[in-house]
């Protein structure tokens with residue numbers, strides 16, 4: 001038997017500068033996909049021209065949120081020493097599971113079972129999607145016990161995933177929703193985006209705390225590692241974008257949005273931006289401004305959000321006789 005002295009998490013005194021703030025904000029934003037009326041999109045969906053692209057966008061996001069649930073947040077939390085920060089990361093992980101499930105809710109509302117089966121097969125076969133999942137997951141699974149360098153690298157990878165790689169997918173529902181097309185599905189994406197904004201800021205902040213303790217030489221070495229990883233992921237992301245957006249003609253707009261978010265990911269990590277400023281499609285930018293950006297994540301629940309009324313638990317709660 002081991003003889004470790006286990007400590008309890010003590011929230012009575014602050015051990016981490018912002019853990020309480022991130023905790024409060026994340027719980028304030030709790031939501032469930034079933035609270036959004038995606039079925040209202042069915043009518044528009046029937047005549048929607050680019051169903052193939054739309055489905056692949058959501059399938060790709062499903063994979064990223066699955067990896068983030070099972071490997072990313074999970075491992076970063078496991079190797080984080082501060083018990084308050086660990087608790088915050090564990091809560092974030094639960095939200096990743098909600099995100100990953102929410103795409104299935106959209107699929108089940110809009111697609112046939114056969115289409116859904118095909119999509120989950122497509123996830124396994126798309127080389128660019130699998131490339132980014134592998135690249136990021138390898139860094140997560142390389143964290144070593146009591147090793148801040150590998151933990152910082154995993155946090156860097158996590159911010160790349162959440163503040164940068166998700167956005168090639170987020171673009172499409174935001175772009176369409178901003179024009180009144182498939183608005184309820186877009187609402188789900190805006191709620192996910194709002195969570196990712198906190199996650200990117202929080203994990204970036206925790207990473208900066210670790211980074212500040214390295215000497216200058218190590219910091220320089222890690223920066224080179226980080227920018228090389230970003231470039232590698234960026235090149236793959238350009239190919240992924242061309243692949244899934246081919247039939248829509250939107251690739252150039254998606255790519256500009258991806259570069260914009262790559263810069264934001266770097267800012268979350270306290271590092272210099274990499275890409276020159278450029279204009280991002282205003283429809284998508286409006287969507288973000290309304291739903292909370294990286295620096296404005298203290299926003300309200302979305303416009304079409306209708307939270308189910310909470311009924312107190314009674315004997316009737318456990319009466320399932322009316323469900324056949």
Ligand SMILES: [Fe+2]
Pocket residue numbers: 065068095096099100192196
């Ligand atoms: Fe997520």
Ligand SMILES: [Fe+2]
Pocket residue numbers: 068092096162195196199
């Ligand atoms: Fe996240």
